[in-house]
């Protein structure tokens with residue numbers, strides 16, 4: 001029988017691969033530790049780009065349960081990061097510390113949250129000393145109010161011995177049917193003397209003249225799903241805040257950002273479109289049934305194309321929350337797949 005060639009990091013693992021064949025070849029693969037792993041969006045991307053994940057972790061028990069339902073082969077530790085004292089040795093460290101401070105909160109909240117969490121990430125970096133690391137965060141970190149925190153992270157990681165580059169990427173340019181821009185830091189250990197280059201887009205933005213295939217639409221992502229999946233969407237009334245902006249996109253468009261709060265999730269295209277009345281006030285253009293995207297549709301729009309599985313005990317809001325917090329797997333796969341040949 002012909003010998004099976006080991007998987008290479010840049011070789012994408014086909015959908016549905018991660019069971020028997022994956023486990024057979026796992027010992028040949030470069031290894032990773034994942035922090036702030038959530039339900040595993042970043043990690044599904046890592047696995048797709050050929051990494052074996054030795055340990056994943058998150059403070060949120062719900063996120064851990066969803067993660068383990070989908071990637072049972074990974075050792076998942078539910079804990080506050082600051083209580084984790086030891087980590088396995090690994091080639092790559094990834095971490096997507098939370099972004100609330102940059103999205104909605106004031107400066108003080110951002111200072112408090114980010115200082116503590118990126119320093120915890122840096123502590124793990126200094127213990128593991130991986131060949132490379134990847135951090136994902138919201139693009140708002142580049143705003144002038146927060147720029148000192150951004151600079152301080154670059155400095156901290158450089159002082160830990162890494163050559164660090166950063167870039168804001170649009171998930172739509174990597175095959176995700178959703179407007180979502182995120183900031184990535186990638187560090188390569190300085191002694192390896194290698195540079196990292198961010199991956200080129202694989203998909204064209206809507207309306208862009210380009211030889212690349214167009215970014216998928218809402219229809220491409222969820223067109224085959226039930227039009228009215230009772231019990232799987234947040235059916236609360238559309239309160240004034242919801243109606244203060246346009247939450248509608250049509251079937252042939254890309255989705256707005258999938259958020260973690262189920263009340264703020266955008267409208268499914270079976271709903272009537274919204275029309276603007278005045279500043280911060282929108283109404284349905286005509287009568288008709290309207291609903292938000294379901295949590296399963298939200299997962300597809302995040303790029304979980306293999307359909308995320310959820311344990312029965314996880315409630316509706318928590319399902320939306322872990323999905324909305326996730327990094328789109330195809331985007332993370334693209335960033336991890338562009339790592340140089342150092343493993």
Ligand SMILES: C[S@@+](CC[C@H](N)C(=O)[O-])C[C@H]1O[C@@H](n2cnc3c(N)ncnc32)[C@H](O)[C@@H]1O
Nearest residue numbers: 036037038039040041042059060080081326327
């Ligand atoms: C942006 S989400 C990560 C998403 C995840 N990488 C994914 O792709 O699904 C940030 C995560 O950090 C977790 N988190 C927040 N504070 C934490 C802490 N002190 N220790 C560990 N995890 C924490 C949150 O529960 C949340 O799941």
